[in-house]
Amino acid sequence: MCAEACRVVLLSPLDIHFSQTRIRPDFQDGRSLEDTQANIQVTDLKAVQEFEDLSESELPGELLLVAPFPSIEVTKWRCKFRDENGAPRLDPDTGLDLYSKEESWFSFDNRRLCCLQRAAVAKWPLQARCEVVEVPHNLARTRELRKFDTRTFGKTVLVGSRDMPDPACWSWRAAVGQPEEPPPDTGVAMQPGVRWRGMRAGAPGSGRGGAEGGPGHQLSGRRLSMKNREERRRWSRKNHEDEEDESSPIKVIWRNVLLFLMVYFGLRLGVSLFRRHQDPPIGAVNATFSNASVPVLLVLKSPTHLSQLERLEVSGADEEVKAWET
Known part of the structure; x- marks a missing residue:
């Protein structure tokens, strides 16, 4: 997904929100989240001077989490308000979708984020950081509708398959004994594309150093190298990192229509061949x-x-x- 504009920065896993409501308890290669978390190593953050620390925590980072998987992809955006059934909440006056007033960090790789949060909680109260790939807004928009469906503003996530009646709920605040942060009471009514406007590099609150290729961009982080991009592609193909991707209703309808037509014409062809085989040729009758x-x-x-x-x-x-x- 990342192109040349992506860059690597440091964030606390506890500052990153989940973009989905539910994740599976294991990866496609069979490794569980617990086994993957156990393979995350911890090193001294002082040894890493290459990347800028964009964590929202007031405390300085002390530890660096070194994961066995590629760095997770994150972006800053306004979360859409949803009810308990997952339907978007609308502004009663304008009828537009409601979004949070403030932007927050959200991850595209929710299972990996869960592993990183658990590893950070295991070292609490020490402040841990991890390397993440910041995705620009123009690239993040392409995955917005397909990936983001959180109903808790990404503060918690359900861990379990779809057929599991009682999935476990992961919350790092509950794990360290802190009270849950309440969801925002009020939001901002806007069209889906509006929240991305004006968030150019270097804008206040955008979390970016400067324009692509400018001094701020060069000093604040490193562009994703070709080696890292290849590593991410191999991992994504192996583990199907789209996790709980849901196709849009239009795609589902078209897929069902095409399946029906294929079955229908297949049956028609089979019946036609059967009848032709059963009827004797004219020459055989004459003989x-x-x-x-x-x-x-x-x-x-x-x-x-x-x-x-x-x-x-x-x-x-x-x-x-x-x-x-x-």
Whole structure:
């Protein structure tokens, strides 16, 4: 997903929000979240001077989490208000969608984020950081509708498969004994694309150092190298990092229509071939009549002989004709 504009920065996993309501308890290769978390190593953050620390915590970072998977992708955006059923909440006056007033960090890689948060909680109250890939807004928009469906503003996430009746709820605040942060009471009514306008590099609150290629951009982080991009692609293909991706209703309808048409025409073709196989060829019928003794009744169609019937018996080379007049 990332192009040249992506950059690597430092964030606390506890500052990053989940973009989905539910995640699976394991990766596609069979590794569980617990096993993956156990492979996350911890090192001294002072040894890392290459990246800018954009964490919202007032306390300085002390530890760096080194994960066995590629760095997670994050972006800053306004979260859409949703009810308990997942439907967007609308402004009663304008009928537009409601969004949070403040922007927050959200992750596209929710299972990996859960592993990082658990590793950070294990070192609490020490402040941990991790390397993340900041995705620009113009690239993040392409995955907005397909990926983001959180109903808790990304502060908690359900861990379990879809058929699990009682999935576990992960909350790092509950894990460290802190009270849950209440959701915002009021939001901002706007069209879906408006929240991305004006968030150019270097704008206040955008979390970016400067324009692409400018001094701020060069000093605040490192562009994603070709090696890291290849590593991310290999990991994503192996683990199907789209997690709980949901196709849009239009795609589902078109897929069902195409499936119906394929089944329908397949059945029609099968019936046609079956009937053709069951019906004997015309040549075979003629051969049967010519090589066997077959009684045939002929109705003379001449107007003067409508009352006459002839019975013909054909047997090999001998032919005898008997006619009766009625």
